[in-house]
Amino acid sequence: QVQLVESGGGSVQAGGSLRLSCAASGRTFSSYTMAWFRQAPGKEREFVAAISGSGSNTYYADSVKGRATISRTNAQNTVYLQMNSLKPEDTAVYYCAAGGWMKVTRLQSPDFWGQGTQVTVSS
Secondary structure, X not given: OOOEEEEXXXXXXXXXXXXXXXXXXXXXXXXXXXXXXXEOOOOOOEEEXXXXXXXXXXXXXXXXXXXXXXXXXXXXXXXXXXXXXOOHHHOEEEEEEEEOHHHHHOOOOOOEEOOOXXXXXXX
């Protein structure tokens, strides 16, 4: 079992930046692909970015490519999402997730989810 707790959300003006963090419990953190998803009001939850257990592979949604960087520190059981050049359409609840690479990136069906953190971007 993995428990995930997000932090770092908030309100920011368009063009600004935010860094989201996700702290994970458990001793098997490095064995999981970690990812960020988001859900805007009235929309389905969508994939944002993923990083492999070792951190050597990353994968991004087209909507954030070039503006987002996912990273992890396995020694601290933490994954991060740095978002730059934020747009109003980035407004959503951002969820941290964990699972296998294929389940996360292709099936978009992670095994574990955090409770989410709100990001609001104003124009």
